Amino acid sequence: MxxxxxxxxxxxxxxxxxxxxxxxxxxxxxxxxxxxxxxxxxxxxxxxxxxxxxxxxxxxxxxxxxxxxxxxxxxxxxxxxxxxxxxxxxxxxxxxxxVKQVAFSASLLDHGNGHTGPFNTQITLIFKHVVTNIGNAYNPQTGIFTAPVRGVYHFDWSLYEHGNIAAGVVLFRNGENIFIVYEHQPTGGVTASNAASLLLEVGDQVSVRLWANSRVYDSENHHTTFSGHLIFTM
Structure with a gap:
């Protein structure tokens, strides 16, 4: 090849x-x-x-x-x-x-003299002449005391009236009748008083009402009065 x-x-x-x-x-x-x-x-x-x-x-x-x-x-x-x-x-x-101290004291008329009542139903008395109102628990515009704290309170109330007509006032707590003061004699003047110690809750209201068909008298001498004070808190 x-x-x-x-x-x-x-x-x-x-x-x-x-x-x-x-x-x-x-x-x-x-x-x-x-x-x-x-x-x-x-x-x-x-x-x-x-x-x-x-x-x-x-x-x-x-x-x-x-x-x-x-x-x-x-x-x-x-x-x-x-x-x-x-x-x-x-x-x-x-x-x-x-609110450690609560106390008030007042008489019915702020000035002058005269009768209150009678009325055919109970009315709340407004004690206008305020002597003491420590704590401002009493309202002189309504006549109602309102408890600011829970505790035991002591209340006193008195009345004076003269003439042949009944005189009566009642202590109320929240609409409940507690104690009454009532006098009626044909002639002369009458005076009466009462007292009560109450356990009140905050907001409870206490007042004095004129008994139906009766009347009370007050003057510059302050015969008809309403007072109260806190004893101790609870």
């Missing part, structure tokens, strides 16, 4: 081998790409699993924190209620300490 023939034969072999090489390279590239894709898919799945696990953990932590926050809010609300109750009690104690 000549050199030329040998070269030609070698060229034919190369030409025939090249497509085979390309085919092998193509198959190898496809396998590599498939392997890379499979690896990438596995990595993505692993990352997703990790994220899912992490999200579940975070959700659990959030749930725990929300529950703890609700418990703290409930505790704070309870403490707020307790503090408000304590503040109310303290304010009441302060009010009681501030």
């Amino acid at each position: 000549t050199v030329i023939q040998q070269v030609s034969a070698d060229r034919m072999k190369i030409i025939m081998f090249f497509p085979i090489l390309l085919l092998v390279c193509s198959v190898s590239a496809d396998q590599t790409e498939t392997a890379v894709q499979q690896s990438n898919t596995q990595d993505i799945h692993a990352v997703l699993r990790e994220l899912t696990t992490s999200l579940a953990v975070q959700n659990e932590r959030i749930t725990v924190l929300q529950r703890e926050n609700q418990e703290q809010e409930a505790k704070l609300e309870t403490q707020k209620t307790e503090l408000q109750s304590q503040k109310t009690e303290i304010d009441q104690l302060k009010e009681q300490l501030q």
Whole structure:
């Protein structure tokens, strides 16, 4: 075989081998790409699993924190209620300490003289001439004493009348008849008095009412009177 023939034969072999090489390279590239894709898919799945696990953990932590926050809010609300109750009690104690002394004394007419009554029904007597009103619990506009603190109070009331007519006054607590003072004689003047100690709650009202169909008299000498004072708190 000549050199030329040998070269030609070698060229034919190369030409025939090249497509085979390309085919092998193509198959190898496809396998590599498939392997890379499979690896990438596995990595993505692993990352997703990790994220899912992490999200579940975070959700659990959030749930725990929300529950703890609700418990703290409930505790704070309870403490707020307790503090408000304590503040109310303290304010009441302060009010009681501030109102240590309560006393008043008044007579029926502020000036001049004359009779009050008779009327066919009971009326509240308004004692207008105020001598003492410590604590301002007695109201000279209405004739009513209102207890500022819970405690025991002592009250005195007296009347004067002259002439042939009945004279009677009654001590009332919140509309309840407590004690009465009543006199009736044909001639001359009559005087009478009474007293009572009462346990009063805050806001209880005490007054003196003129008995129906009777009358009382007062003048600058202050015969008909109403007085009261706090003995002690409860």
